[in-house]
Amino acid sequence: xxxxxxxxxxxxxxxxxxxxxxxxxxxxxxxxxxxxxxxxxxxxxxxxxxxxxxxxxxxxxxxxxxxxxxxxxxxxxxxxxxxxxxxxxxxxxxxxxxxxxxxxxxxxxxxxxxxxxxxxxxxxxxxxxxxxxxxxxxxxxxxxxxxxxxxxxxxxxxxxxxxxxxxxxxxxxxxxxxxxxxxxxxxxxxxxxxxxxxxxxxxxxxxxxxxxxxxxxxxxxxxxxxxxxxxxxxxxxxxxxxxxxxxxxxxxxxxxxxxxxxxxxxxxxxxxxxxxxxxxxxxxxxxxxxxxxxxxxxxxxxxxxxxxxxxxxxxxxxxxxxxxxxxxxxxxxxxxxxxxxxxxxxxxxxxxxxxxxxxxxxxxxxxxxxxxxxxxxxxxxxxxxxxxxxxxxxxxxxxxxxxxxxxxxxxxxxxxxxxxxxxxxxxxxxxxxxxxxxxxxxxxxxxxxxxxxxxxxxxxxxxxxxxxxxxxxxxxxxxxxxxxxxxxxxxxxxxxxxxxxxxxxxxxxxxxxxxxxxxxxxxxxxxxxxxxxxxxxxxxxxxxxxxxxxxxxxxxxxxxxxxxxxxxxxxxxxxxxxxxxxxxxxxxxxxxxxxxxxxxxxxxxxxxxxxxxxxxxxxxxxxxxxxxxxxxxxxxxxxxxxxxxxxxxxxxxx
Amino acid sequence: xxxxxxxxxxxxxxxxxxxxxxxxxxxxxxxxxxxxxxxxxxxxxxxxxxxxxxxxxxxxxxxxxxxxxxxxxxxxxxxxxxxxxxxxxxxxxxxxxxxxxxxxxxxxxxxxxxxxxxxxxxxxxxxxxxxxxxxxxxxx
Amino acid sequence: xxxxxxxxxxxxxxxxxxxxxxxxxxxxxxxxxxxxxxxxxxxxxxxxxxxxxxxxxxxxxxxxxxxxxxxxxxxxxxxxxxxxxxxxxxxxxxxxxxxxxxxxxxxxxxxxxxxxxxxxxxxxxxxxxxxxxxxxxxxxxxxxxxxxxxxxxxxxxxxxxxxxxxxxxxxxxxxxx
Numbered sequence: 003x004x005x006x007x008x009x010x011x012x013x014x015x016x017x018x019x020x021x022x023x024x025x026x027x028x029x030x031x032x033x034x035x036x037x038x039x040x041x042x043x044x045x046x047x048x049x050x051x052x053x054x055x056x057x058x059x060x061x062x063x064x065x066x067x068x069x070x071x072x073x074x075x076x077x078x079x080x081x082x083x084x085x086x087x088x089x090x091x092x093x094x095x096x097x098x099x100x101x102x103x104x105x106x107x108x109x110x111x112x113x114x115x116x117x118x119x120x121x122x123x124x125x126x127x128x129x130x131x132x133x134x135x136x137x138x139x140x141x142x143x144x145x146x147x148x149x150x151x152x153x154x155x156x157x158x159x160x161x162x163x164x165x166x167x168x169x170x171x172x173x174x175x176x177x178x179x180x181x182x183x184x185x186x187x188x189x190x191x192x193x194x195x196x197x198x199x200x201x202x203x204x205x206x207x208x209x210x211x212x213x214x215x216x217x218x219x220x221x222x223x224x225x226x227x228x229x230x231x232x233x234x235x236x237x238x239x240x241x242x243x244x245x246x247x248x249x250x251x252x253x254x255x256x257x258x259x260x261x262x263x264x265x266x267x268x269x270x271x272x273x274x275x276x277x278x279x280x281x282x283x284x285x286x287x288x289x290x291x292x293x294x295x296x297x298x299x300x301x302x303x304x305x306x307x308x309x310x311x312x313x314x315x316x317x318x319x320x321x322x323x324x325x326x327x328x329x330x331x332x333x334x335x336x337x338x339x340x341x342x343x344x345x346x347x348x349x350x351x352x353x354x355x356x357x358x359x360x361x362x363x364x365x366x367x368x369x370x371x372x373x374x375x376x377x378x379x380x381x382x383x384x385x386x387x388x389x390x391x392x393x394x395x396x397x398x399x400x401x402x403x404x405x406x407x408x409x410x411x412x413x414x415x416x417x418x419x420x421x422x423x424x425x426x427x428x429x430x431x432x433x434x435x436x437x438x439x440x441x442x443x444x445x446x447x448x449x450x451x452x453x454x455x456x457x458x459x460x461x462x463x464x465x466x467x468x469x470x471x472x473x474x475x476x477x478x479x480x481x482x483x484x485x486x487x488x489x490x491x492x493x494x495x496x497x498x499x500x501x502x503x504x505x506x507x508x509x510x511x512x513x514x515x516x517x518x519x520x521x522x523x524x525x526x527x528x529x530x531x532x533x534x535x536x537x538x539x540x541x542x543x544x545x546x547x548x549x550x551x552x553x554x555x556x557x558x559x560x561x562x563x564x565x566x567x568x569x570x571x572x573x574x575x576x577x578x579x580x581x582x583x584x585x586x587x588x589x590x591x592x593x594x595x596x597x598x599x600x601x602x603x604x605x606x607x608x609x610x611x612x613x614x615x616x617x618x619x620x621x622x623x624x625x626x627x628x629x630x631x632x633x634x635x636x637x638x639x640x641x642x643x644x645x646x647x648x649x650x651x652x653x654x655x656x
Numbered sequence: 657x658x659x660x661x662x663x664x665x666x667x668x669x670x671x672x673x674x675x676x677x678x679x680x681x682x683x684x685x686x687x688x689x690x691x692x693x694x695x696x697x698x699x700x701x702x703x704x705x706x707x708x709x710x711x712x713x714x715x716x717x718x719x720x721x722x723x724x725x726x727x728x729x730x731x732x733x734x735x736x737x738x739x740x741x742x743x744x745x746x747x748x749x750x751x752x753x754x755x756x757x758x759x760x761x762x763x764x765x766x767x768x769x770x771x772x773x774x775x776x777x778x779x780x781x782x783x784x785x786x787x788x789x790x791x792x793x794x795x796x
Numbered sequence: 797x798x799x800x801x802x803x804x805x806x807x808x809x810x811x812x813x814x815x816x817x818x819x820x821x822x823x824x825x826x827x828x829x830x831x832x833x834x835x836x837x838x839x840x841x842x843x844x845x846x847x848x849x850x851x852x853x854x855x856x857x858x859x860x861x862x863x864x865x866x867x868x869x870x871x872x873x874x875x876x877x878x879x880x881x882x883x884x885x886x887x888x889x890x891x892x893x894x895x896x897x898x899x900x901x902x903x904x905x906x907x908x909x910x911x912x913x914x915x916x917x918x919x920x921x922x923x924x925x926x927x928x929x930x931x932x933x934x935x936x937x938x939x940x941x942x943x944x945x946x947x948x949x950x951x952x953x954x955x956x957x958x959x960x961x962x963x964x965x966x967x968x969x970x971x972x973x
Contacts (some may be wrong), residue, residue, distance in 0.1 A: 042751060073964060088821060099795060111850065138681075162891060232875070234771060237706075237709075237710040239710070242705070244705055245705075275800065282803075286807070293814070294742070294964045297818060299703055299745075299814070299817050299818055299820075301705055302704060302705050305704075309759045310818050310819070313818045314815075317811065317814055317815060320811070321811050324811075325804065325807065325808065325811075326806055328803050328804040328807055329804065331800060331803065331804070332798075332801045332803075332804055335800045336798060336800055341786055341787070342783075342787070342788070343784060343785065343786025343787055343788045344783050344788060345784060345786070346780060346784055348782070351780055353777055354779065354780065355776060358772040358773070358775070358776050359769070359772070361769045361772070362769055362772050365768055366764065366765055366768065369761070369764060370761075372813075373761060375813075375817050375820075377757060378820070379813075379816055379817060381757070382827070383745065383746060384744075384745055384746065384747040384826060385746040385747060385749075385752055385758065386699050386746070386747050386748070386749060386750050386752070387750070387752055387761065388707070388751065388753035389696075389750060390697050390750050391751060391752055391761060391762070394762075394765070395761075395762075395765040396762070396765075396768055398765035398766060399765065399768070399769055399772075402769075407958065416788050435669070514692070596712065598714055637753025678860070688800075701931035701932075703933055707903065714896055714922070715922070715926075715931055715932075718896075718921070718922040718923075718925070718926060719926065721921075722923070722926060741829070742829065743829065743836075743926060743927060743928070744829065744929050744930040744931070745826065745827070745829045747826055750909050
């Protein structure tokens with residue numbers, strides 16, 4: 003009964019979404035307040051019905067309703083409740099419903115917090131979001147219905163993929179989706195501006211907070227995915243340039259360019275066409291990512307089990323949305339260029355460089371991801387493009403970018419006098435080069451050009467990011483001496499510096515060693531001794547495992563005891579590795595069980611990963627920076643501003 | 657497609673039946689480092705996008721063994737790559753070789769940055785010629 | 797054409813390409829690099845009589861199927877009845893390469909289920925499998941009388957595939973891959 007209610011709710015949501023699209027868009031065109039008013043109500047209604055559908059599916063999982071095909075395929079009686087909930091979005095149909103739910107939630111948020119926006123504009127934004135909802139709801143209802151019945155019902159389910167039975171991976175999709183879907187708000191703002199032909203600094207000011215929130219969630223989602231891959235997959239890596247990882251990374255790169263471009267548009271009314279194009283691109287890349295993952299066109303560990311029909315649907319939708327947006331762009335963008343200038347040495351130049359380098363980086367990731375397909379279709383030959391290429395290619399635009407990052411922050415708008423500018427950087431540059439040499443050489447024992455560049459760049463960014471906050475503190479103004487916007491920027495860049503340092507050090511100095519171990523035996527790696535004290539059997543709620551007790555010693559002193567496991571899940575029967583990790587900010591010591599080599603002998607992978615936590619900490623700090631930036635006073639809805647806009651409209655329609 | 661999945665799962669299941677040696681292959685640290693680098697750049701053809709360094713399936717172990725043998729015999733990286741390509745095609749290598757079609761891939765990053773740089777210079781030149789506005793006060 | 801139209805053109809091109817990619821087929825299918833080339837040379841002891849060896853010369857002179865199989869391979873068991881049919885009908889000589897398997901188990905398997913092979917080579921360490929570019933069982937190669945590999949099929953063989961891919965390529969009427 004409930005699944006049918008869920009299905010029906012989806013259909014109702016679809017009809018509301020159609021109202022939400024058609025009426026406000028026509029209303030904005032005609033200036034019809036009644037039609038425009040439908041926007042907010044329809045959005046709320048759509049959200050409620052989508053929530054009901056989502057709730058029905060969640061209930062079906064929690065109640066072990068195996069008469070629902072999706073539940074039967076991805077759940078199991080013995081599955082812990084937490085994972086029954088996360089199983090809702092564990093496969094294609096459910097994750098699509100999650101997307102729809104998050105889109106509806108963003109739309110309601112826009113409806114709720116848009117009182118400072120002109121009515122016509124808000125109506126257009128909500129209308130465009132409605133169009134997107136219609137597309138996704140149609141996709142779900144027509145090709146990917148999560149409520150399809152299984153008759154006769156199964157006695158027990160096929161279990162959730164054991165890889166997904168993990169708290170980190172449970173929230174990874176919601177975080178990612180809040181990011182991906184959040185870019186549709188920036189997209190809608192861009193479309194609304196192009197339809198009306200008005201794009202000014204105020205528009206940029208409205209768009210910025212929405213985009214920054216989406217961006218920060220995407221940052222968290224990607225970081226979480228990387229961290230999960232590290233501790234769960236057992237190979238100790240944190241990024242593999244897999245097609246699906248790239249699918250999430252490309253919107254992030256463009257999203258980063260977008261939030262910077264918006265800053266210029268808000269400040270000086272420049273880069274309007276850039277900002278529009280970036281807003282369109284960020285969302286298009288989100289859609290492209292979804293397409294790549296669900297169409298079966300690309301091989302990846304992450305890909306959903308899919309079929310080409312679904313691929314065609316998404317592709318058609320993608321085509322309609324993006325081509326439509328770009329036609330609007332080709333029509334409107336030429337008239338939006340402003341006649342203001344800036345000097346060679348200026349923040350505008352730096353941010354333009356930023357945009358260019360980020361777009362180059364995104365293009366390279368796209369080329370690397372799609373080239374195997376291109377080559378195969380052109381020549382019939384299959385090639386692989388993996389980390390060896392990506393790691394080199396990506397660094398080419400990124401090394402200049404990190405160096406320029408430290409400089410751009412302290413460059414004035416319009417024009418910057420070069421002598422006062424150089425003075426700012428003298429000390430940071432010296433510290434950066436010094437530490438760039440000292441850190442690898444003195445702390446880790448080896449040096450190379452790339453290492454010095456990486457470490458120096460990281461220190462450069464960190465020191466440069468600290469200049470403004472420290473100056474504000476020293477002038478005894480505390481937090482009043484610096485706007486939240488600027489503080490957010492400094493902290494976000496600080497996070498970036500932390501990431502660069504972690505990535506550089508761990509790539510250069512990480513040690514991996516595969517060796518055989520028996521109970522009572524010891525192996526040595528990276529200067530540590532790994533002693534297997536015991537090998538025992540343990541039971542979990544839906545798995546049984548062999549667990550090793552490994553004692554890690556440094557020069558005889560016990561540093562940690564870790565418990566790596568080799569699990570066998572009862573239903574899906576695939577062996578899963580749970581690593582034993584001794585985590586620390588300065589380093590990780592990582593132990594994973596490989597294969598059983600004989601009686602009681604196991605191959606064990608031990609890893610020494612210096613500063614690896616800085617990678618995810620850096621991402622966290624970046625997200626924090628974003629949060630601080632949008633809490634700035636000027637983004638709060640100003641009561642006076644609201645009153646003015648209302649009276650303004652009252653006069654206009656009188 | 658589904659058959660392929662069953663195939664792979666079966667193979668994965670059974671891989672534990674074989675004694676797969678993942679230990680150190682070489683005493684010489686340089687050779688060991690070269691070995692580890694090479695196996696991280698070869699694709700595990702039975703897997704969904706993993707290197708033979710990270711994979712536990714039988715074929716990965718067999719290929720690791722072959723590569724260790726070739727290193728011991730003194731073969732060069734190019735010869736080892738050729739061995740794999742003759743049998744499995746370019747698909748087996750995660751590092752696209754710098755021949756003909758794939759040369760474009762290796763040149764692309766530099767080309768794109770150069771192209772971006774030129775486009776940017778044109779824009780900045782244009783903007784420098786426009787009126788800038790009066791105050792050049794630094795703002796946060 | 798002004799510069800604002802370029803994104804539209806680029807994206808349109810990308811979309812066309814993606815449509816073509818969708819219709820392209822299974823991204824995981826790896827074509828054999830040996831198609832049109834001589835079958836890789838090998839010499840291995842047979843499964844049942846280790847003193848006797850077979851190799852590439854063994855199947856020269858006629859079309860032959862070289863089937864890579866193992867007892868741990870579920871799909872091999874699925875295709876086995878069809879292989880027996882082919883053998884019984886004397887449609888084509890079938891040779892096996894027993895890949896990474898236990899000799900005892902393999903012989904027992906053939907005794908229990910029937911032996912469609914004129915002979916099976918025993919590839920204990922998988923070296924010959926690698927030489928043939930094998931990456932999953934079952935794989936079946938079609939070799940022509942001159943010893944050139946004409947076709948490779950990954951996965952179990954069935955009547956439909958046999959007709960469409962193998963028969964069509966034999967007797968001079970088939971096109972090369």
